[in-house]
Amino acid sequence: MQTVYDWVTVAFFAGLVVLLLQRSIGPDESRDSLYHYIVPAGGCAVTNYLGNNGHDAFAILAFVGVIAYTLYFLKPFARA
Numbered sequence: 001m002q003t004v005y006d007w008v009t010v011a012f013f014a015g016l017v018v019l020l021l022q023r024s025i026g027p028d029e030s031r032d033s034l035y036h037y038i039v040p041a042g043g044c045a046v047t048n049y050l051g052n053n054g055h056d057a058f059a060i061l062a063f064v065g066v067i068a069y070t071l072y073f074l075k076p077f078a079r080a
Helices: 004-025 034-052 056-074
Strands: none
Touching (some): 004 034
């Protein structure tokens, strides 16, 4: 954990894990599939890789895409 990309992607991934666990015990467990979480998790890995190898612009674009996917498809702030 040496770069800002390490911290940001791990924190976002931890948020994804909490969202998955919270929804897996909720009353609406059939809404999200485990497959919906593969894209943002992989996006975190790609963002971290790009950022750690000096491709800052691409890393930021990838992370914005991860955030957009999460907000659009997983809807973490939707009220039940």
